[in-house]
Amino acid sequence: MSTPQLSEQEQVRRQSLEEIRKLGIDPYPAAMYPVNTTAAEILAGFSDTEDKFPEVCLAGRIMSRRIMGNASFAELMDSSGRIQIYVRRDDLCPGEDKTLYNTLFKKLLDIGDIIGVRGFAFRTQMGEITVHVKELTLLSKSLRPLPIVKEKDGVMYDAVTDPEMRYRQRYVDLIINPEVREVFRKRTLVMRSMRELFDSRSYLEVETPVLQAIPGGAAARPFVTHHNALDIPLYLRIADELYLKRLIVGGYDGVYEFAKDFRNEGMDRMHNPEFTVLEIYVAYKDYNWMMEFTEEIMSKVAMDLHGTTKVPLGDNIIEYAGPYRRVSMTDAIKEYAGIDITGMSEDDLRHECDRMGIGHSPSMGAGKLIDLIFGEKCEHHFIQPTFIIDYPQETSPLTKKHRSRAGLTERFELMVNGKEVANAYSELNDPIDQLERFHEQMRLSQKGDDEAMFIDMDFVRALEYGMPPTSGMGIGIDRLTMFMTNQQSIQDVLFFPQMRPEGQKPL
RNA sequence: CGGUCUGUAGCUCAGCUGGCAGAGCAGCUGACUCUUAAUCAGCGGGUCCAGGGUUCGAGUCCCUGCAGACCGACCA
Numbered sequence: 390m391s392t393p394q395l396s397e398q399e400q401v402r403r404q405s406l407e408e409i410r411k412l413g414i415d416p417y418p419a420a421m422y423p424v425n426t427t428a429a430e431i432l433a434g435f436s437d438t439e440d441k442f443p444e445v446c447l448a449g450r451i452m453s454r455r456i457m458g459n460a461s462f463a464e465l466m467d468s469s470g471r472i473q474i475y476v477r478r479d480d481l482c483p484g485e486d487k488t489l490y491n492t493l494f495k496k497l498l499d500i501g502d503i504i505g506v507r508g509f510a511f512r513t514q515m516g517e518i519t520v521h522v523k524e525l526t527l528l529s530k531s532l533r534p535l536p537i538v539k540e541k542d543g544v545m546y547d548a549v550t551d552p553e554m555r556y557r558q559r560y561v562d563l564i565i566n567p568e569v570r571e572v573f574r575k576r577t578l579v580m581r582s583m584r585e586l587f588d589s590r591s592y593l594e595v596e597t598p599v600l601q602a603i604p605g606g607a608a609a610r611p612f613v614t615h616h617n618a619l620d621i622p623l624y625l626r627i628a629d630e631l632y633l634k635r636l637i638v639g640g641y642d643g644v645y646e647f648a649k650d651f652r653n654e655g656m657d658r659m660h661n662p663e664f665t666v667l668e669i670y671v672a673y674k675d676y677n678w679m680m681e682f683t684e685e686i687m688s689k690v691a692m693d694l695h696g697t698t699k700v701p702l703g704d705n706i707i708e709y710a711g712p713y714r715r716v717s718m719t720d721a722i723k724e725y726a727g728i729d730i731t732g733m734s735e736d737d738l739r740h741e742c743d744r745m746g747i748g749h750s751p752s753m754g755a756g757k758l759i760d761l762i763f764g765e766k767c768e769h770h771f772i773q774p775t776f777i778i779d780y781p782q783e784t785s786p787l788t789k790k791h792r793s794r795a796g797l798t799e800r801f802e803l804m805v806n807g808k809e810v811a812n813a814y815s816e817l818n819d820p821i822d823q824l825e826r827f828h829e830q831m832r833l834s835q836k837g838d839d840e841a842m843f844i845d846m847d848f849v850r851a852l853e854y855g856m857p858p859t860s861g862m863g864i865g866i867d868r869l870t871m872f873m874t875n876q877q878s879i880q881d882v883l884f885f886p887q888m889r890p891e892g893q894k895p896l
Numbered sequence: 897c898g899g900u901c902u903g904u905a906g907c908u909c910a911g912c913u914g915g916c917a918g919a920g921c922a923g924c925u926g927a928c929u930c931u932u933a934a935u936c937a938g939c940g941g942g943u944c945c946a947g948g949g950u951u952c953g954a955g956u957c958c959c960u961g962c963a964g965a966c967c968g969a970c971c972a
Contacts, residue, residue: 397941398906398923453932460929477929500922514930534906537922539933546933547908547921553964554907565907609972654971748969764972809972865972889963 429469501531592643606630684711756783813862
């Protein structure tokens, strides 16, 4: 292992560590610390007329220090926020020995160290609620200087904005940027809000395989790995759809899973190789029911996060209260591309793409071309939540044929801010039709479509035993979180977004 | 994969037509018992992303590479 050159400040901190040990103080004590409150609790509950916090014990990280001879102020940050502490020499060291204040607190502690304090809350002459410290315990010595961010009147000074630092060292980002912690708290709330709704209906949260011998349920390039004992290739799942439907066959009326899916494709502001999808399947429902349920989910999530269904996103306010507009794929293309694709052949569609300057390849069939026109000309217009319904059969191999419109399927996607956030079907449960659709995918694959679906014969076998009419939906949790927290990049809603490994740079 | 931009102290950044490497915060020493971007006096701290080239001389100009951001392409 190479020994990277330590900076001056790192060397000083290591020396301090040794001196702390020489004082007989353990810089990394094992014993639990008896925290009995938080910064936020004190700030919220403090009263000038009654002594509500005569004995507090809290712990956190030193974020700033103002040392003035024999008394000092510092800011302590715990998971709830920051509070000022007041440390006076003669309170910390009532006896003759002033080492704890003069040496430990003033010299050997640094910004970033984690300490515990015991004392009482009071209000300073300047009006700030503060903890007067009677007893101080070092809980963890920090050896690496933290980026210093100062703030006055809401203005941040020297804020760390370098995305590389923020994403590679997310722990630092979380320490110094409280609004980042809030985004991730909201991400958890999004999932909790959905769980509450599903559980209230007695739908069952389940787990299905991440390692799959046949990567099914979506059209995407998978990651491949190898299982040594079985000596077979295994794929990281691109979707959990086919397993969840097997469970509907097995007799559950409603199942859902928050799944990490993996796709070996491009990375950009909207895509990360691993991402989270909620999939839910409910027996005896169709896609019309699912649209109403989706409206209920979205407005509940918005309410739980913001207390309103109106959520700001970029320059817009998104209204998540239903009902949402429903536009068929055909009408959307009529409206924004100005053409009627009804009854058009593959050649006609290819011709229209050429006319509109949309690039396409020979391996694309009619359905893919329609998808392309929609993506190019229509998608970005749908800012407010809108259901795009009735997709072509060719690109929807797991979807039931439309009950009344030939060549189309009972499928919808929910568009928000010009992007897809949900995708749902009346699930195809006719095993003979399903097998035929898989074969159609095979033909597309042979034509050069490298993300056409694999045939999963066990899934067909399951359908042969009989699956009730079912509606299913997937929601992109990362994207939904972006929209609900007004973030413009998927990297801002993933704790640890995928990045190129760090090179030879010394850490 | 292509275009544009960026990389200098722990952090945020300056450094002009090439001429001794800079500031604020942070750190260190000292003063200060109600400060809050604390203040005051003093002091240290650099592989200027890496490698090569041009030049008497390169942080600065040129080439290659590495890493990142943005925009496209591919891709849900």
